[in-house]
Amino acid sequence: MTIVEGPVREAVPQGPLKTPFYPRVAKIDTVNQWHEWKGFSSPDALYCEDLEYFSIRNGTAVFDLSPMTKYRVTGPDAMDYLNRLVTRDMAKIKPGRVAYAVWCDDQGQVIDDGTIFHLREGEYRICCQERHFAWFQAATIGFDVDVVHETEDIAGLAVQGPTSYSVLKTMGVEGLEDLKPFGLIHVDFQGTEMMVSRTGFTADLGYELWIDPAKALDLWDALFEAGENFKIRAIGTHALELARIEAGYLAPYAEFLPVDETIRTGRSRSPLELGLEWLVDFKKPNFNGRRALAEEKRKGSTWRLVKLDIEGNKVADSSYIFSNSKAKGESIGFITSAAWSPVCKQNIALGTVRTPHGKPGDTVWVEIYYQREMHWNREMAKATVVDKPFWFPPRRGATPPGPY
Amino acid sequence: MTKSMGEKYDAIVVGAGHNGLVCSALLAKAGKRVLVLEANQQVGGAAITREFADGYLVSACAHLLYQLQPEVRKELKLATRLATEDMTTIALGEDGKHVRLKTDSVEGVSDEDAKQYRDFRKRMARFAKLLRKVFNKTPPRLGNQDFQDFLTYAQLGLDVRMLGKAEMEAFLRLIFMNIHDEVTERFEHPMLKGAISLDAVLGTHLGPRSPNTMMTYLYRLAGDQGRAGVPAGGMGSVSNELAQAARGAGVTIRTGMPVKRIIIENGRATGVETESGERFDSYKVISNADPKTTLMKLIGAKHAETGFARRVSHIRARGNAAKLHLALDGLPAIEGLSRKDFAERLVIAPDEHYVERAFNPAKYGESSPNPVIEITFPSFRDETLAPTGKHVMSAVVQYAPYGLKGGWNEEAKAAFMKAIIDTLAKYMPDIEQRITASELLTPADIENEFHITGGHWHHGELSLDQFLFVRPVNGAAQYQLPIDGVYLCGAGAHPGGGISGAAGRNAARAILRREKAA
CATH class of the missing domain: 3.30.1360.120 (Probable tRNA modification gtpase trme; domain 1)
Known part of the structure; x- marks a missing residue:
């Protein structure tokens, strides 16, 4: 018997991987x-x-x-490819710029959001929470473009x-x-x-x-x-x-479920339902979800993402949202992320409510359950829908930044 | 550089296949200005008659007419003259003992088989009638609120229910089944089982034991109960008649004008550009080409959304039927046949396992060493096709997989040709001496000559996952692509291929209905 020497392979790691740091x-x-x-x-x-x-x-x-998922996109059609993939206009993102972007399926439902780095002319990196190689690969059909998964590189x-x-x-x-x-x-x-x-x-x-x-x-x-x-x-x-x-940023599995992870209809969200209409450029003739989103815009969305400033200091985790203080009738939505903000000294939350509820300035009521010495208590807390992020200090945008 | 031709058409049809002609004629009859652009010099697509050897003419692809829809005939006032009609299928036996299958009777089998055949065909006739209704309608969309879609669903449900309880159950059981199970349940005579199995799989990448071959069998019957005929002058006569009807209604047909691309501007179709660089403007472009060619080559997948492009790229369209044309210096000798039997349809499928075994190599990219063959001698009743005293044999031969391992080079073709001739010789010992010229079209040749992806008769496999509401794919089953102004009217659309005209007619009706609603 002859033994053929093959390439030396590293052992497949057992358990979670370790990052370079x-x-x-x-x-x-x-x-x-x-x-x-x-x-x-x-x-x-x-x-x-x-x-x-x-x-x-x-x-x-x-x-x-x-561990952030990273893909490199290169090739003559890289920009056209991304422009069809995401809802915003990538032609406006020059080399040396980064774009926050969201991408949808053909039904205009959000697959994920992420940042796209225009590294050099025609060379991009997509950075996101979830893995999307199959989708990104399918999206190459008809484009002269290479998509490489480079998370570990x-x-x-x-x-x-x-x-x-x-x-x-x-x-x-x-x-x-x-x-x-x-x-x-x-x-x-x-x-x-x-x-x-x-x-x-x-x-x-x-x-x-x-x-x-x-x-x-x-x-x-x-x-x-x-x-x-x-x-x-x-x-x-x-x-x-x-x-x-x-x-006030979105997190997958909190503010939205990636559509490819949903089973029931109506459990996914469109960018319009996530307050991301500013990222949807209908002037582009074609992008994934365009037809469906144009239709949604015409007919009106089902859901609306809200930022809530809630009275009191009890964190509104997983709470139902009502249109009235008595929790009469059906709830109009629910909280997706909640916290006591130390820096704002505010009881804040993100939530999803049915339209037409949840316009900026509207008052809604949040049903908060909390425990005191084993016993559960319930409180209906008044909340105001706010427009702006809870925290957005001037220093974030100052250029040059201050030498703190 | 493209120069615009100035004239603006209400619709441009890409391809003058029979469906494109039907569609254009019906649109023109409704008052539309229609231009048809055909790549080949002749109209008809895969329904043409052409010379394959000096003085010998043949229907170059489709050679039997059995599905042309009465609605199409009526609306376009067609009066196709048939050289042969209501053909008997003669399943050839090597020993000269043949089985003759007619629409509702069979000869050469036991009394029990004959009775079973009558029952079987009666039931099939009922189901085929139901399917025929469905085939002549735009399939309803899944999960939407459109009233017309609801009506179509309701009608389909009602039609199935009206079969009666027992027959409804049988329908729902059979429609998903394979033909092998049904023929082995019912019949004893191997040649009877073989011939029916063959009918279920002709033109597909399916064997008799493949799923849903009961449905493909019924598909064949959904015209005039499968009664086949041969048009006088070959299949090209049908296309010429359709072209005449179209021109008569005001359609402009231009041949030798291959379309290079469908022009998409601002997300919608605005016309087409030909290979020669001419541009024709229209806000409606109706493609008679198969769905893959239409999206991937003519439009460009980048103009579609990702999910849709992916679905289209996954359409299964692997042709498996080769076409054989032989120029003969006289009719071959076949034991047990009378001379007039040469007007009928002869099949070589001696038993149901033979058909499945013929399919086996095709799964692995090899051609059948013992192929199944459907044979006609069109010149027998039509002197225009061959010099006096000479004859033409036109045969469909399976299986010849499109994706043959190593490709369809001359060597591979010669090997397959030899397998065919050897098979024929078992029934026609003198066939080889009779041949003066021959032509074998593999699916690769069919793809080249007729511009059909995979050389597949149906522009996409006839299987349940590519049928009805999802033919060719979800999102395009209503003859409209999810790109404004682009439509499908060919075999890739509902209901599928065969010279039926149903897809072309349905497409025209859907387009006109949508226009009315807008």
């Missing part, structure tokens, strides 16, 4: 609370959720977002908070003065190209850094060294989630 994150961790995020271990918290949260609002928070860090600009400057990143929100630049980090984008999930001043995984640990070390005097801290997802709700 795992050795550093695990070292800081003191509470051992982890969850799985698209196959990777990701911390809920590292030492104290509250402190971690305040580092977002008062210092610099560092969050390992390497790029390590990512979110660096968010008022002192983040100072931290990165101290680390030696040049060109940040002119970098506006949703802009990106390519810089040198110790001889390796690093992409810096002024993006984030916190509605605060902040950046995201993208680099070859081989340089991940060096980046981490340099960042924390630079941040020493700027209250830099690593954070877990719970702190980020709180900031996300304050920002």
